[in-house]
Ligand SMILES: Nc1ncnc2c1ncn2[C@@H]1O[C@H](COP(=O)(O)OP(=O)(O)O)[C@@H](O)[C@H]1O
């Protein structure tokens with residue numbers, strides 16, 4: 001198996017989003033999924049999924065429960081071995097690579113079920129991300145704590161750095177999970193429902209947090225059920241249903257797709273959409 005090129009041989013992220021966007025058009029995809037398939041027993045949880053993510057994009061993955069969204073992130077981050085297809089990162093296959101090696105290439109992730117080290121402080125938990133991340137992240141214990149302070153600031157948790165994790169509210173635990181992932185200094189961040197269970201104000205704060213992380217030059221691939229989030233920050237959305245890509249494209253277009261409404265959004269959403277369109281006078 002060929003070794004993927006080091007992400008550090010490329011220009012480091014950090015260019016302004018506008019100039020990053022200009023470069024995307026001609027560049028090869030940063031992440032490329034080709035016919036990705038993962039079976040559990042006889043059932044294909046992910047079934048021939050193909051799409052690309054360009055450097056600097058924010059792409060949303062949506063779809064009903066059980067559609068295979070989390071399984072797909074597990075395939076990308078190396079938790080699952082593929083039963084078919086290929087995943088290419090910055091031009092080279094990462095299929096079959098161990099999760100820690102994939103993390104070191106610059107792919108960071110959060111987990112849908114958040115499992116922080118409860119007896120440790122918020123700052124210590126964030127520092128763990130730095131100790132196990134990409135080469136930019138790994139810089140010894142002192143450096144790890146400096147990076148932890150930086151990411152806690154970014155996610156709005158710096159005032160709580162010395163608190164034990166057990167004292168955190170649910171939204172703060174989600175922030176910490178993002179902080180831990182960002183501390184690995186990923187070039188691509190995979191987020192699995194980091195806004196689930198949050199109220200509207202908390203969702204707005206979480207949106208700002210994702211925007212702030214993205215503005216540091218990180219590509220984002222996120223699973224989310226909150227449509228406001230998908231429409232608000234994603235340039236493209238990929239809809240999964242029964243492990244397959246049902247639709248993909250601009251969020252506004254995808255969310256008006258009849259098949260997507262039937263499979264996922266449901267009739268109540270369709271009614272609301274029609275009412276909104278009549279109010280706006282747009283059709
Ligand atoms: N480790 C596993 N072992 C067996 N079946 C699994 C496993 N993980 C997921 N599945 C099954 O794969 C399908 C997709 O699950 P999942 O990827 O969690 O969906 P989603 O995140 O879209 O809700 C479901 O039918 C689920 O039961």
Ligand SMILES: [Mg+2]
Pocket residue numbers: 069070071112
């Ligand atoms: Mg899931």
